[in-house]
Amino acid sequence: MPKNIKYYRKAFTHKSSVTSSDKHKQYNERLEFLGDCIIDAIIADYLFQKYPNESEGFLTKMKSKIVNRKSLNQIAVQLHLDSYLQSNIANVKENDALGNAFEALIGAMYLDKGFDFTKQYFISKIIERFFDISFLEANDTNYKSQLLEIVQKKKQTIVFDSEGVEPGPENSSQFVSIIKIDNVAVATAKASTKKEAEQRASKIVIESMNIH
Incomplete structure (x- = not known):
């Protein structure tokens, strides 16, 4: 009690x-x-x-x-x-x-x-x-870490851009993360935290590469 x-x-x-x-x-x-x-x-x-x-x-x-x-x-x-x-x-x-x-x-x-x-x-x-x-x-769910390893092996450059915030549900903040590989935007994602937005965007990139 x-x-x-x-x-x-x-x-x-x-x-x-x-x-x-x-x-x-x-x-x-x-x-x-x-x-x-x-x-x-x-x-x-x-x-x-x-x-x-x-x-x-x-x-x-x-x-x-x-x-x-x-x-x-x-x-x-x-x-x-x-x-x-x-x-x-x-x-x-x-x-x-x-x-x-x-x-x-x-x-x-x-x-x-x-x-x-x-x-x-x-x-x-x-x-x-x-x-x-x-x-x-046994399973790695840190998509950003996985993506960084992939890009490093390919000797490419990667940038995680945060474009400020946008109003979300109930006026909560929404962070926007844009991933650029070799200066080309390859994925965009939104979330209530910058970290989660980067994870979501990284997952999009990894899934587009058909990497499991």
Whole structure:
């Protein structure tokens, strides 16, 4: 049971639900920041212990496969966090707000229960439930990294251009990534983060090359 329920109330309060008359009401962005750091620490420790003989590069790749915007959003949906989140977002399941709320929840849990409890919860209830670690180990889903390796082998030049932002769903930011190989634009993709936009654009290029 929670010791301090106020942390969890704050974790499920999106800033879109806070009006000018609620200027003293706190929303979840600070807890989101904290939760993001705690998740990173938990995953880093988990992988460090699980793979004692692997390189830093391997651990970094595995971490990025587990912790990314897409996976956090999917976990939040499967945990039905939309039932708890206070927001004025119409299609919250299609927005990063749920993934952010999940990070805020982990931040709240850390403040309420401490690191050891939060780590045990995350490993047993999140990693072991939602991730097939053996599958992730055998499959590379970092499309940008794959594309960079391909281009380097072919001795080509590659540039990832970010063309600022465009309004997205519920006025959220949408980053546009354009990939140029040898100064020729070969793919364009949009996402709520620059990193995800680059991954999507890279996937388009790899699939067009029929590389699996």
